[in-house]
Amino acid sequence: MQTRQAATGTVSIRDLRKSFSVGRKSIEAVSGLNLEVGRGEIFGLLGPNGAGKTTTLRMLATLVPIDSGEAMVAGIDVRRKPKEVRRRIGYVGQLGGADLPATGRENLLLQGRLYGASGSDASRRASELIDLLALGEFADRPARTYSGGQRRRLEVALGIMHKPEILFLDEPSTGLDPQNRANLWDQLRGLNEAGTTIFLTTHYLEEADALANRVAIMDHGKVVAEDTLLELKRRVGGGTFVVRTALPASELEDLRAALANLAPISGAWLDGEALRLRTSDGRAAVAAVAAVAQLLETRDVPLAALSLSEASLDDVFLQETGRSLRDAGQNNAETVR
Amino acid sequence: MSFAVETQLLFRRKMLELMRQPVWIIAGLSSPLLYLALFAPLLQALAGGPGFAGKSVLDVFVPGIIVLMAFGSGMGAGWVTIIEVDTGVLERLTVSPASRFALLLGTVLRDVVWLIIPALLVIFVAIPLGFHPNPAGTVVLLAIASLITAMVSAISGALGIKLRQIGSLAAVVTGLQLPLMLLSGILLPLSLAPSWMVVLAHIDPMYYAVEASRVLANGSIVNGTVVTAFGALGVLTALSLWWATGVYRKALA
Ligand SMILES: Nc1ncnc2c1ncn2[C@@H]1O[C@H](COP(=O)(O)OP(=O)(O)OP(=O)(O)O)[C@@H](O)[C@H]1O
Ligand SMILES: [Mg+2]
Numbered sequence: 001m002q003t004r005q006a007a008t009g010t011v012s013i014r015d016l017r018k019s020f021s022v023g024r025k026s027i028e029a030v031s032g033l034n035l036e037v038g039r040g041e042i043f044g045l046l047g048p049n050g051a052g053k054t055t056t057l058r059m060l061a062t063l064v065p066i067d068s069g070e071a072m073v074a075g076i077d078v079r080r081k082p083k084e085v086r087r088r089i090g091y092v093g094q095l096g097g098a099d100l101p102a103t104g105r106e107n108l109l110l111q112g113r114l115y116g117a118s119g120s121d122a123s124r125r126a127s128e129l130i131d132l133l134a135l136g137e138f139a140d141r142p143a144r145t146y147s148g149g150q151r152r153r154l155e156v157a158l159g160i161m162h163k164p165e166i167l168f169l170d171e172p173s174t175g176l177d178p179q180n181r182a183n184l185w186d187q188l189r190g191l192n193e194a195g196t197t198i199f200l201t202t203h204y205l206e207e208a209d210a211l212a213n214r215v216a217i218m219d220h221g222k223v224v225a226e227d228t229l230l231e232l233k234r235r236v237g238g239g240t241f242v243v244r245t246a247l248p249a250s251e252l253e254d255l256r257a258a259l260a261n262l263a264p265i266s267g268a269w270l271d272g273e274a275l276r277l278r279t280s281d282g283r284a285a286v287a288a289v290a291a292v293a294q295l296l297e298t299r300d301v302p303l304a305a306l307s308l309s310e311a312s313l314d315d316v317f318l319q320e321t322g323r324s325l326r327d328a329g330q331n332n333a334e335t336v337r
Numbered sequence: 338m339s340f341a342v343e344t345q346l347l348f349r350r351k352m353l354e355l356m357r358q359p360v361w362i363i364a365g366l367s368s369p370l371l372y373l374a375l376f377a378p379l380l381q382a383l384a385g386g387p388g389f390a391g392k393s394v395l396d397v398f399v400p401g402i403i404v405l406m407a408f409g410s411g412m413g414a415g416w417v418t419i420i421e422v423d424t425g426v427l428e429r430l431t432v433s434p435a436s437r438f439a440l441l442l443g444t445v446l447r448d449v450v451w452l453i454i455p456a457l458l459v460i461f462v463a464i465p466l467g468f469h470p471n472p473a474g475t476v477v478l479l480a481i482a483s484l485i486t487a488m489v490s491a492i493s494g495a496l497g498i499k500l501r502q503i504g505s506l507a508a509v510v511t512g513l514q515l516p517l518m519l520l521s522g523i524l525l526p527l528s529l530a531p532s533w534m535v536v537l538a539h540i541d542p543m544y545y546a547v548e549a550s551r552v553l554a555n556g557s558i559v560n561g562t563v564v565t566a567f568g569a570l571g572v573l574t575a576l577s578l579w580w581a582t583g584v585y586r587k588a589l590a
Binding site for chain 1: 342343346347350353354357358421423424425426428429430431432433434435587
């Protein structure tokens with residue numbers, strides 16, 4: 001058994017379950033989840049829409065009662081001592097949580113005081129965060145008037161106002177432009193270096209790539225893969241390449257099916273206007289390129305671009321579930337061979 | 338952080354919210370004055386008739402308005418909780434270590450304050466028009482009205498969390514309001530009513546409040562009617578606060 005001290009900043013989940021009943025139907029949102037997050041890690045939970053990421057986070061943040069299983073946050077049993085857990089965590093929900101009639105600064109001050117800071121400490125910390133997250137220009141107007149990205153930054157500031165030991169972030173960079181996203185990532189890395197464990201969910205592969213030391217990929221309430229990004233990508237093996245043609249969208253599916261049947265190709269799926277192809281192992285890549293080129297030639301399809309790409313989290317997801325991360329959200333799994 | 342400080346912080350948040358919505362303020366102040374301006378004159382014709390024996394019409398009517406205002410002041414709480422569920426504010430506040438009861442009280446106390454201020458306005462406006470309040474009685478009357486506001490505010494706020502939809506909330510709240518108000522004899526004394534209505538009125542907590550408010554505004558304080566009203570409303574308000582705190586506690590599952 002870990003001691004409380006040793007467990008500072010850790011999250012440990014065993015066989016966690018949660019079902020919701022809607023009318024007479026029961027939806028199993030989280031079905032037997034196991035995870036370990038170490039102190040000082042940035043841990044990313046990925047998965048398609050409805051995978052159960054938010055529900056998991058909400059259980060850990062004491063917002064949703066746990067049906068069964070064990071969840072320890074900072075070494076504290078979430079089911080037994082939710083109040084102690086609350087003191088040690090920060091939580092930035094998917095919905096946000098900025099109080100819209102109040103100004104950004106008022107939001108921060110109240111948050112600080114509810115976590116026990118004195119008025120002057122809260123005010124000092126609020127100014128610090130206003131600088132850190134570049135909220136200065138609008139900190140003193142009602143949050144109702146903020147743009148989506150400004151609001152998101154305020155919400156992140158609210159989550160870290162009390163310098164939590166563990167920070168839970170549900171899709172932190174939703175609605176941010178690339179520059180503010182990069183900015184936020186910098187802040188999160190800084191926070192992490194200062195000792196905060198970060199547990200985040202995201203849809204953005206780049207976000208996990210940019211931030212997370214370790215990720216778990218979740219699907220239908222379960223973890224389907226969990227490792228460092230490097231290791232997960234290595235496990236995919238093979239190569240991925242992207243083929244762009246001048247074909248109209250209506251004819252792409254036909255081409256995809258034909259490509260999927262080529263011997264060196266282990267998977268082919270549509271990715272917008274492009275086709276993504278995977279080979280089973282790296283050495284097959286050269287043969288695959290030749291085969292693809294030949295097929296296009298015989299079908300008289302003009303090739304616009306063909307590029308080799310590193311395995312992405314999408315590939316990992318495909319490997320583990322047989323579905324593309326992008327498609328899984330729309331329950332659209334039929335594009336995979 | 339002590340419970341008292343938490344409550345005070347959350348109450349302040351709600352007061353600021355109110356003060357930034359001029360529309361709420363105008364609506365809150367104008368509707369009781371409209372009752373005085375546009376309804377009270379109709380009653381003048383009834384002066385001296387049954388139910389008004391020997392009293393000024395306003396002595397019967399003004400306490401009724403105040404009870405009506407008490408209900409109205411608490412009713413809106415649920416609309417705001419629905420918005421706060423949707424925007425995640427309530428979720429954020431419930432992840433904080435703040436007491437759930439303090440969260441509830443922030444809104445309830447604001448609504449009580451926002452009952453008392455317009456109620457005082459109505460009383461002062463009504464005096465030159467022929468209302469004869471008894472000062473001590475008026476204080477007790479405002480206390481009874483505050484209990485009603487607290488009860489309604491807690492119930493409405495919790496229903497907002499449970500129902501999550503403005504349409505359903507509006508249906509439930511106004512569906513409750515109408516029979517409770519009509520049976521309480523707010524607008525006209527129930528002594529004008531047929532006996533079956535009087536019997537029904539006795540299961541309406543508002544009835545006791547209205548009866549007591551009429552005795553209080555112009556007469557004795559220690560009186561059976563007043564004690565009954567305090568007892569009934571005190572118990573109901575406590576139950577409502579307790580139930581609503583439970584809803585906040587389980588709130589966001
Ligand atoms: N309060 C609720 N009542 C009923 N069903 C719910 C509730 N919350 C979540 N669910 C269901 O549980 C499943 C998991 O939802 P969850 O919000 O955890 O997914 P997610 O991985 O966060 O998805 P997204 O990427 O879209 O945010 C979904 O099928 C969802 O419909
Ligand atoms: Mg989610």
